[in-house]
Amino acid sequence: MGFLPVEEQMAVIRRGVVEIVPEAELVAKLERSRATGKPLRIKLGCDPTRPDLHLGHSVILRKLRQFQDLGHHAILIIGDFTGMIGDPTGQNKTRPALTIEDVRRNGETYFEQAARILDPAKTEIVHNSAWLGTMTFIDVIRLASKTTVARMIERDDFTKRFQANEPISLHEFLYPLAQGQDSVHLRSDVELGGTDQKFNLLMGRALQKEDGQEPQVALLMPLLEGTDGVQKMSKSYDNYIGIDEAPNDMYGKTLRITDAQTAGWFELLTDVPTADLAAVRARCAADPRNAKHDLAWTLVRMYHGTEAADAARAHFERTVIQKEVPTDLETTEVPLPEDGRLVALMAANGLAPSLSEARRLVQQGGVTVNDLKITDPAFVPEVAVGDALVIKAGKRKFVRLRFVG
RNA sequence: GGGGGGAUACCAAAGCGGCCAACUGGGGCAGACUGUAAAUCUGUUGUCUUCGACUUCGCAGGUUCGAAUCCUGCUCCCCCCA
Numbered sequence A: 001m002g003f004l005p006v007e008e009q010m011a012v013i014r015r016g017v018v019e020i021v022p023e024a025e026l027v028a029k030l031e032r033s034r035a036t037g038k039p040l041r042i043k044l045g046c047d048p049t050r051p052d053l054h055l056g057h058s059v060i061l062r063k064l065r066q067f068q069d070l071g072h073h074a075i076l077i078i079g080d081f082t083g084m085i086g087d088p089t090g091q092n093k094t095r096p097a098l099t100i101e102d103v104r105r106n107g108e109t110y111f112e113q114a115a116r117i118l119d120p121a122k123t124e125i126v127h128n129s130a131w132l133g134t135m136t137f138i139d140v141i142r143l144a145s146k147t148t149v150a151r152m153i154e155r156d157d158f159t160k161r162f163q164a165n166e167p168i169s170l171h172e173f174l175y176p177l178a179q180g181q182d183s184v185h186l187r188s189d190v191e192l193g194g195t196d197q198k199f200n201l202l203m204g205r206a207l208q209k210e211d212g213q214e215p216q217v218a219l220l221m222p223l224l225e226g227t228d229g230v231q232k233m234s235k236s237y238d239n240y241i242g243i244d245e246a247p248n249d250m251y252g253k254t255l256r257i258t259d260a261q262t263a264g265w266f267e268l269l270t271d272v273p274t275a276d277l278a279a280v281r282a283r284c285a286a287d288p289r290n291a292k293h294d295l296a297w298t299l300v301r302m303y304h305g306t307e308a309a310d311a312a313r314a315h316f317e318r319t320v321i322q323k324e325v326p327t328d329l330e331t332t333e334v335p336l337p338e339d340g341r342l343v344a345l346m347a348a349n350g351l352a353p354s355l356s357e358a359r360r361l362v363q364q365g366g367v368t369v370n371d372l373k374i375t376d377p378a379f380v381p382e383v384a385v386g387d388a389l390v391i392k393a394g395k396r397k398f399v400r401l402r403f404v405g
Numbered sequence B: 001g002g003g004g005g006g007a008u009a010c011c012a013a014a015g016c017g018g019c020c021a022a023c024u025g026g027g028g029c030a031g032a033c034u035g036u037a038a039a040u041c042u043g044u045u046g047u048c049u050u051c052g053a054c055u056u057c058g059c060a061g062g063u064u065c066g067a068a069u070c071c072u073g074c075u076c077c078c079c080c081c082a
Helices: A006-014 A023-036 A055-069 A100-114 A137-144 A156-163 A170-186 A195-210 A247-255 A259-269 A274-286 A288-304 A306-321 A342-348 A355-363
Strands: A019-021 A041-046 A073-078 A123-127 A190-194 A217-221 A331-335 A367-369 A388-393 A397-404
Touching (some): A019 A023, A023 A217, A055 A073, A055 A217, A055 A259, A073 A100, A073 A170, A100 A123, A170 A195, A259 A274, A259 A288, A342 A355, A342 A367, A355 A367
Parallel strands (some): A073 A123
Antiparallel strands (some): A019 A217, A388 A397
C-alpha cells in the first residue's frame, strides 16, 4: 500500500485550499510518511450543536476524504465537550445549553450525514469529552498558563468585539485552548479548518510544541459563500443547501447562486477532475447559464444519483421556465372540508402558514386553482367527493388535493 | 461595591399619553421582468368570521376616558468607575 509521490499528493491536497501553514512542513511530513509507510493523522473537529450538514461543511469534509483516498488516517472529532462552550463566532448569541444526550444524538446525526462524503470504514470517530471531560481545574489552569491575554485578543473576533465594547466571556478564551488540547491528545499531523479557524488551529500548534510534539500543519479551506453570494453559507442566514436536500430543491437553489460563484463551487464541491478545472472555469465565464445548470446537475448527481439529477433538471424546466404544474405531483387525499374557502384549503395543506398569509397570496395574484388565476380572497371552489384540485401558490408550491368522503 | 444605559414584531432600529398593528432598513413572501429560484422595479409582511374585530411592544401590577409611551415591583442584558 504505497503512497503516491509527494508532488502528486500535494496536487490533490492543494485543490481549493486557501493556506497551508506552513506548507514546507506538510511536504516534509508527506515525505517521511511515504518513506516509512506510516499514514499522517488528519484531524477535523466538528461542532455537534448544529447537526444539519450543508454544502459549506462538505468543502472541508471532502478535503478530509481526499486525504483518506491518499491513504492517510482521518480522525473526526465530535466536539461534544467543546460544543458546550460554544466557539466565539462573533454572532455571540447565547447558545442554548445542550444536554449531553442532545450532543450525543447530534453527533450521531452528524456522522450519518458525513458518511455520505467520508469513507466511514476508514474514519476514526472520537469524542473530545473523553479527555477534556476528565481534566481537573488545576489541569485547566496549567493549560491556560501556556498562552497570554495579549495573544488571545489578537484573535480577529476578539479584537473587534473588544474595540466595539461588546462582551467577551472569559470562558470563550478557553475554546481555542480546548481545541488545541485535542491536537495534543491526538498527536495530529494536520488539522483541517475553515479560514475562520486559523487562530484555533495555530493554538494547536503552539500547545503541541509546548508538549514537545512535532506541531500539526494547519490547512485552511475557504468559507463557502451561500446562495445569496454574500455571506458564508450558514443555516442562520438561510442561504444554505443541505446535503440531505431534495433533488429539486438542491437543483433550483444552486441555480440561484451568482454567476461569479459557479466556478468556485465546481472546484470546492464537485468531483470534477482537477485537471479539468481550467476548462470548467473558462466555460463558466463564457456560458454561465449552462455551466450553472451543469453544476446543479452534478451536485444532485453526487448526492442523489444520475436519475434524480436528470429528473431535477426536467422538473426545473417545466415548473420554473415553463411555469407548468409538475407532472410528478403527488395527490393528497383530504376529507371534504367544512370550511371550503380557498384560503382555508391553502392553510390546511401547507401552502400558507395562516389564513391571512393565504389571503395576501391570493390578493397578490400568486395563486392558481386548476391553472386558473384566483384573486378573490373569498373564493370558494365548488368541489364534491371525488373531485381533484391543483392549487399553486407562488412559483414553487403546489398541491393536488383529492376529496374523499 | 458605586454610577449609568437598555429590553419594541424574523433581525436591526424609531416611537415616549390618543393620529400605533406600531416609522425605517435588512430579511421573507408575491407580481413584473429575466438564461435563472440572480439583479432590478412594484406590492406585501400579527391574527381572524377583513370596509370591521381581536391579541401584541421583557414579566406582573397600578394611574388614566385612553398607555409601547406615566408610576411601582420583578427578571434579564450592557457600559463606566472601584
